Amino acid sequence: MNRIFTILSLLTFSLLSYGQYVSPGTGATYTFDDLVSLSEGVVTRENGIYLVNHNLTISNTDKLVITTDLTVKVAGGRMLTFRGTFESNPPIEAIFTAQDPDRPFLGFHFIRSSASILRNTIVEYSGGVQLTETQMLIEDCVFRYNTMEQNSAAINLSNSSPIIRYNRFVENAGSAIASGASTTCSPQILFNHLTHNVTANTNRPQINMGPGAEDTLRIVGNTIEGLYPMAGGIAISNLLGVGQTRALVQDNRIYDNRYGYAQMGNNISSIVKGNHLLNNNIQNDPQQGGSGLNFYGTLNTNQALVLNNIIRGNLWGVTIQGNAHPNLGSPQRGQGPIRSGYNIIEGNGNTNTIYGLYNNTPNDIQAQFNFWGTDDPAEASTYVIGKNDNPSLGEVKLDAFWTPGDYIEAFAFEPEHNEILDAPLRGIIDHNDNTILVQVPVGTRINYLVPTITPSAYAQILPLTGQAMDFSMPVPYTVTPFEGPDRTYLVYIENIEVSLPTLTFEVLASGQPLPNATILFNGEAYEPGTYVFEELAPGTYDYLIERSGYKPFEGSVVAKNDDLTLVVELEPATSLESPLLSGRTLHVYPNPAKDHIEVNYSGQNGRNTVRIFSITGNMLLEIPNLDPGQRIDISNLDNGLYLLQFHQGNATLTRKFTVAR
Known part of the structure; x- marks a missing residue:
């Protein structure tokens, strides 16, 4: 019994030595209530407020969690260190402040604590937050009235690339966010609001970044409002030639700084x-x-x-x-x-x-x-x-x-925003008359259409792009340019009868018309000699042209509004591409394919075998007695070019096809 007491005494001494509490590192998860019970006075609770009276360390593998709203007051000169994980995720807010605002606490130090999260958390009257080799998430927090006693910034980074987003930084003595000159950090600093930082009025910016790490350093969408004459907005520096910094500085509003x-x-x-x-x-x-x-x-x-x-x-x-x-x-x-x-x-x-x-x-x-x-x-x-x-x-x-212009540069009704449309409808813009004409097929509902509008750079437009409008009457759109007077365009609709285009193939051999070729058009095989395809809806169509004794020819054509004639020259076939028997055709569809192909053939019926080879000659699939139109599963084939061989009797026909996903 005496020995057990001695061991427990030593353990208690190690955890509470020098007036601090260090969690045992056993993989346990703690709340502040747990720390009140375990820490022998390092953490106490009075009137619903938690008091941290000495240094507190959460060891590696241990976790401290906050899931309810609370207030924690830390004694002056004390530090909260996290070598394990700290998850502060209250529904509204958790407040970390000093027991005496005139004696700030030293702040937080996260050491290799990338699983940590600070969310909905206020940190004030402290030495700020130090991250060492930590890639954690900090969002929807407030950092205010923090000093430079421990760090040069409210959040100070060392070899760390956290996500810092949707936070407010208010009247901190140093920078809001900073990193060192000899460490590499690529934080993602996104959509934060920085107000009147650098209250010490020293020569530093509100965001003060040193060299970047492997990832791109992103400073995007932040508002940075200055007040103190020595404080700048954003600085990125690499004064010691450390590594290679890649940075994106985008969509920030930076005003009233040095x-x-x-x-x-x-x-x-x-x-x-x-x-x-x-x-x-x-x-x-x-x-x-x-x-x-x-x-x-x-x-x-x-x-x-x-x-x-x-x-x-x-x-x-x-x-x-x-x-x-x-x-x-x-x-x-x-x-x-x-x-x-x-x-x-x-x-x-x-x-x-x-x-x-x-x-x-x-x-x-x-x-x-x-x-x-x-x-x-x-x-x-x-x-x-x-x-x-x-x-x-x-x-x-x-x-x-x-x-800067005052124009509408493009106006259209796109199918992705208008389910009733099969194809985009582009406006015809007259900048002299300030009119936009959109021709719409008869029968199209026009009392609820959503336009996509592109104005000149920096110009604003009303009504807004993407706003549904009734176009049964002309609709005015006003462009407010960056400089100069407004310009108003009148958008009106014209109903038109739409005649769908006709596609005609001219099939030649040695420069002469070649009759009775078979065309597989848009996946459908037509009678030999069918060369005209009428009333094609706008879109892209695949085709394959074959005739006994000639190499097959395949391609695609885009149908728009006008009639179109395609001239195709067929070349004599080699022995590999000769037809099986007189009158036989073989089609592989779709081509390119994704997860399956269909093989259609005509001519004599009977036993057959289909084999699929890689371009290097390895046989990958073999299908006996394939029926016309039978689907073949190719979902296991990688993207690339393949050969399909159709064997019947002593004859073989080969087709190429591509897998493209």
Whole structure:
């Protein structure tokens, strides 16, 4: 008994040593009520509020969960450490605050705790949240009034790439979110609201990211409102050349900061798209900041595609320093899914001078297809600083300009939004008369149609695209452009009788008409010599043309509104492609196929065998005595080209078919 008591005493000492509680690491799950019972005063409860009086550690494999609303007050200078898992998921909110707001607690430290979740949780009057090698989820939380005693940010990352979304960061002493200069982190920072952070008024941005990890660092859809003169908006830096940072900075609203977005260092490749960078001028010292966008690197590996941003009211629009090399609009803008350019850069300046772009590098910079606050190219050129102002600087390419339009560029009724339609109906747009005519087949219900509308970039339109309207009378649509007066289009419907098109095949051999070929059209075999197909609904049709003594010819044709004639030249068959017997045909359908094929043949009946081979000659399937039209299961075949051989008697016919899923 004495020995057991001694062991228990040692265990209790290890768990409560130095005035802290460390969970035993046995894979157990705890609540705060459990900790009140187990922690010997480290966690207590008074008047429904939990008090953490000393350091608390949840060990590896253990879990602490919150599933109800509660308040936890932590003593000053104390830390909550999670080497296991912490799931805070109350229905409304869990509050972690200091027992005395004048003596903040040190905060949270998650260490290799990727299964942890913070949701609907308020963290205040602490040293913030530190993540080390942790890829956890943080969403719908509030971080406010946190200090820099323990961390430089409300959430500080070290080799961690968490998801941080739908949170509010309010009046924290340091940044809202930050990572170190020598660690790699690619958090997903999505749709958060950052308000008046960096209350210590030190030189740091509200989002302050170091080098990225393997994944893309995404900062998307955030609102970042500044107040303190030394606080910037967003910065991504790689000053030590650690790894390769890939970043997406998109659809953020960044305003009233010292600067908007800064990309500092080397080995950074980013897309900066769709952001509003407005009035980032509150320090009001153009020698210290004030750029809407700033790029600085000692090497030309600091690169960015910059597109669709609104940059207005800053001390500088875009500044490029050192050897950085962003692309703000190049002639190749139409290649691929990403296009640079189409930025609005206007009303930026200081000392009574407008500065749209300042290229303070030796590199030539592409900055075409942007709007500079004027439709006069000569005036716009005066807002750009480069080689023309200083021969040691690189040229700013301004060969092409863009002005925000006030047009409806496309108007259509699409079948995916209108079940009554079989094919899209495109509007005929007259920009001179401001009218849009849509021709609709007679009998189409027009009192409830949903249009898909594409206005000019940055323009707004009413009624909205996707809004169902009654088109039995002309409908006005008003375009409000980024600049300039509104324009109103009148959309009206014209009923038309639709005549479906006819497709005619001209089948030739050696340049001469070839009669009595058999056409398998849209999966159906027709009598030999049937070359005309009438009243085809719009769509794509597959066909296969065969005649004894000639190679088969297959293809597809798109039927639209007009009649169409296809000329097909058949080539003489080789021995492999010769018909089995006179008058025999063989069709494989569909081709390409997914999970099955059907084999149709005509001619003599009798015993037969069908074999399917890979393109390398391996036999994969064998089917004896196949009936005409019998379905063959090919769901086990991989995508690719195959040979089908039909054997009957001493004759063999081969067809190729493709599996494509």
